Amino acid sequence: MIALLAGLLVLVAGTAGITTAAWHDDHAQDVFGRVPHVTAPRGPIAAVPGPARQAKVPRPVFLIIPAIGVRTRLVKLGITASGAMAVPTTTKVAGWYTKSPRPGAIGPAVIAGHVDSYHAEGVFFRLRRLRPGDQAYVVRSNGTLAVFRITLVRLYRKSRFPFQAVYGPVPYPALRLITCGGTFDYTTRSYLSNVVAFGEELTGKSVTRR
Amino acid sequence: MRLLIPRQTIRKVLIACAVSAGLLASAAPASSAPLARTGWLRLAHLSPNTPAVDVYLYSFGNPRAQVVLHHVSYGTVSPYLPAPAGTYTVAMRAAGAAASSAPVLSTAVHVKVGHAYTVAGMGPKAGLRLVVLDDQLTAPSGHSMVRVIQASMREHQVTVRSKTHLFGRNLIFATATPFESLPRGSYLVHADGSTEAASDQVALRSGTIHTLVVLDNSGHLKLVDLTDAVGAKTLPTVAPATGFGGTAAGAAGPSLLPWAAVISAGLLLAAIGLASLRRNRRQQAGVYTGSPPLADTAE
Numbered sequence: 157m158i159a160l161l162a163g164l165l166v167l168v169a170g171t172a173g174i175t176t177a178a179w180h181d182d183h184a185q186d187v188f189g190r191v192p193h194v195t196a197p198r199g200p201i202a203a204v205p206g207p208a209r210q211a212k213v214p215r216p217v218f219l220i221i222p223a224i225g226v227r228t229r230l231v232k233l234g235i236t237a238s239g240a241m242a243v244p245t246t247t248k249v250a251g252w253y254t255k256s257p258r259p260g261a262i263g264p265a266v267i268a269g270h271v272d273s274y275h276a277e278g279v280f281f282r283l284r285r286l287r288p289g290d291q292a293y294v295v296r297s298n299g300t301l302a303v304f305r306i307t308l309v310r311l312y313r314k315s316r317f318p319f320q321a322v323y324g325p326v327p328y329p330a331l332r333l334i335t336c337g338g339t340f341d342y343t344t345r346s347y348l349s350n351v352v353a354f355g356e357e358l359t360g361k362s363v364t365r366r
Numbered sequence: 367m368r369l370l371i372p373r374q375t376i377r378k379v380l381i382a383c384a385v386s387a388g389l390l391a392s393a394a395p396a397s398s399a400p401l402a403r404t405g406w407l408r409l410a411h412l413s414p415n416t417p418a419v420d421v422y423l424y425s426f427g428n429p430r431a432q433v434v435l436h437h438v439s440y441g442t443v444s445p446y447l448p449a450p451a452g453t454y455t456v457a458m459r460a461a462g463a464a465a466s467s468a469p470v471l472s473t474a475v476h477v478k479v480g481h482a483y484t485v486a487g488m489g490p491k492a493g494l495r496l497v498v499l500d501d502q503l504t505a506p507s508g509h510s511m512v513r514v515i516q517a518s519m520r521e522h523q524v525t526v527r528s529k530t531h532l533f534g535r536n537l538i539f540a541t542a543t544p545f546e547s548l549p550r551g552s553y554l555v556h557a558d559g560s561t562e563a564a565s566d567q568v569a570l571r572s573g574t575i576h577t578l579v580v581l582d583n584s585g586h587l588k589l590v591d592l593t594d595a596v597g598a599k600t601l602p603t604v605a606p607a608t609g610f611g612g613t614a615a616g617a618a619g620p621s622l623l624p625w626a627a628v629i630s631a632g633l634l635l636a637a638i639g640l641a642s643l644r645r646n647r648r649q650q651a652g653v654y655t656g657s658p659p660l661a662d663t664a665e
Contacts, residue, residue, distance in 0.1 A: 161639065165632075206445045207408065207577075207592040240604035247610070256598040263573075263596030271609040281613065307403070317605035325503050325575055325597035327406050327446040327482050334606055340614030347609045356448075 188282055192225035197293050201360040202260050202300045204329060213261040216252050216302075218295035221333075224282035226250075230294075233268060241334075243268055247278035250333075259294035260302030260329050260357060264322065267294075268334040271347070280335035284309060284351045291364065292331060292355055303363045304331040304355035311337050311349050322352055331355035405477035406446035406501075409456065410486035411438045412517035412540075413494050414582045418461040419470070419487065426453035426474070437461045441517075441581045443484070443592055451479045456496055458487055471496055482595070484577070488540040490519060502545045502575050503595050509547040510570035515579045516541055518587055521559025524580050526589075528553040533578065545575070557589045564589040573597035 197220050205211065216230050233242040233251035244251045250269030257263035270278030286309045294302045312318060322332050331354070338349030409421045421444075423433040432454075435444055438461075453476050457469035473496035475485055482501035489495050505511045514526050516537035526533040531553065534543045550572040556565045557580045564587035570576060575594040580587055 204445060207443050207594065208590065235600050235602060238604055239602055241602045241606045243606050243608050253598065255600040257596050261596065262593055264598065266598065268606050268608055272611065272613040274610045275612040277613055278609065280608070312605075314605040319601050319603070320504070323573075323598040323601045325505055325573055325595035327408075327501070327503065327595040328448070334608065336607065336609030340609070340611040342611070345611060346607055347611070347614070350605050350608070 188285060191223075191282060191285075192227075194220060194222045194225045194227045196220065196222050196291070197295055197301060199295065199299055199301045201358075201363055202296070202302050204357050204359050205260070205262055207262075213258040214296035214298040214300065216259045216265070216267075216294045217297050219250055219267060220293040220295065221286070221290065223287070223290035224285050226279060226282070228269065228279050230267065241266070241268060244270065244279075247273040247276070250279050256323065256332075257329075258296075259304070259331060260296065260300075262327065262329055264324070264326055264330045264332050265294070266323060266332045266334065271335040271337060271351070278335070280333065280351075283333060283335045283353060284311065284337055286333070286353045291358070292333065292353075294331070302329065303358045304329075305358050305362075306353050306355045308354040309351065310354075311351055313338070313349050314347075317350060318352075329357035331357070403479060404448040404450050405479055406482040407449045407454065407456075407475065407477060408444045408446045408482075408484050409435055409438070410443040410484055411440050412486045412488050412515065412579065412581075413491060414440055414517070414519040416440065416487065416491040416494055419458045420461055420463065421487075422455075422457045422459065422465070422469070423447070423449075424455040424457065426455055431465065434465070441579075441588075441590070443486075443579075446482060449477045451477055453477075456485045458494075458496065470494070473498065486515070488517065490540075497540075497542075499542055501577075501594050505573050505575055505597065506547050507601065508550055508572045510550055510572060511545045511547050511575040512570065513545045513577055514543045515577060518557075518559065518562075518580045518582045520582050521562055521580075521587060524557050524559045524587070526555060526557045526578065526580065528555050537580070555589060557587050559587060562587045566591060571596075572599050573601070 219230055220227050228250045231244050231249055231251040233253045235255060236242050241253050247270035250267050253266035256266040259265035269280035271280055272278045286306050288307055290306045292304045292306065333353040335351050336347035337351040338347055340347050411419060418437045418439040421435040421438050422431040424431050433447055453474055455472055455474055457472035459467060459469050471494055475483055475498050482503055484499040484501055486497050487494055488497045502511045514533050514537060516524050516539055518524055519539050522539050523536040525535050526537060531548060548570055550570055552567060552569045554565060555568050555578065557563060566589040568591045574596050577592040577594055579590040579592060581590060
């Protein structure tokens with residue numbers, strides 16, 4: 157009898173706890189807040205390169221992702237002594253990894269940005285909200301656009317980061333957008349995972365104008 | 367009726383309960399699904415005396431062509447086309463021929479996810495055939511991968527070399543070498559037949575994959591450098607640190623699992639309690655039927 161009562165009591169407590177937790181979890185999704193209104197840029201869309209001798213692709217200067225309200229200039233990112241890709245010095249801009257192909261050239265163009273600062277949202281705060289089919293626009297130094305369709309957005313533990321899939325050779329012009337995500341480890345003050353969005357370049361006629 | 371608790375919350379609770387009722391949930395699956403969801407195909411015309419053709423790509427069993435490349439002439443190589451895994455038919459018809467006409471030539475291609483293929487019309491017109499070449503999509507660190515396709519008919523044998531590297535000796539018309547890895551650098555590549563020759567400065571950057579094609583050109587050979595695939599010049603070995611945690615507390619959210627465990631424990635405890643209660647009742651009931659109280663019969 158006592159066991160039954162105790163069991164029911166624990167059951168009620170558990171249900172109450174899980175309801176509160178789930179409620180809290182729902183609320184946590186609201187932290188993304190309102191997506192800033194960003195419109196797709198206008199401009200001539202670059203042709204997708206063929207296999208013959210590669211023409212010089214202009215430098216990327218701006219990244220625009222209307223679906224998650226991103227509009228940022230692109231800084232240059234090199235590689236650090238420890239073998240990591242450098243990251244932007246401010247959390248408000250994204251950067252293009254200069255050891256990767258330029259956006260619109262054959263290969264994976266890698267662009268990284270911070271998810272947050274110590275107290276606020278970073279430029280790629282909403283990256284994990286990107287969905288397959290969303291479009292990302294890279295404006296190049298000559299005013300032309302390379303337009304990419306997002307094909308996959310995934311979260312990887314840093315210990316299992318897919319270096320080859322992100323940076324390795326591909327036979328078409330691709331885009332990789334990288335930020336942090338998952339659990340934040342307060343002892344090491346770093347996130348335990350990375351969010352990676354994969355994209356492929358669209359030809360002019362397959363770009364959807366909104 | 368208006369619900370005070372959001373429907374999503376209820377759904378989550380129900381799911382969590384279902385999980386807890388099932389007691390121990392299996393471990394979450396590792397993220398190992400393949401990243402590439404297609405393979406890639408490109409089409410090439412490498413037969414010197416064959417006039418321009420229309421190249422059709424069919425998904426096996428589907429009579430409607432997925433892609434038609436019109437008026438593909440000798441020396442043309444298409445960009446890679448993404449192709450979901452499966453079997454395809456590549457067919458060549460004379461340029462301008464009706465799509466319903468019988469193809470001059472066709473072949474089946476089996477495309478695997480994450481693999482790339484070049485389907486090339488090769489050989490002389492009289493012995494034209496469609497060759498499926500497996501293309502390479504990885505290069506060792508600091509290196510480039512290179513192969514040579516010998517598509518010159520006027521020079522039946524061609525030797526392709528640089529000062530430091532022999533790409534192939536006496537390569538026979540309509541053949542391809544396997545890929546080999548070369549240290550990154552700029553190579554002055556010579557293609558030499560018995561009378562004709564060509565040379566080209568080829569930049570082999572690390573993480574790139576190239577196909578060098580020897581072609582007939584008016585009066586001399588021509589060496590074409592095709593970029594098959596490109597990766598980053600330097601692959602980082604450490605995942606990037608792109609966050610400072612300012613939004614982490616909200617983003618992480620409390621876990622539902624401990625509460626699921628509490629519910630499981632409650633269910634278990636209640637079940638045990640119920641079982642023992644029933645057992646007790648049954649035992650007591652047994653006593654009553656065996657010897658009914660005297661007071662009842664006395665009335």
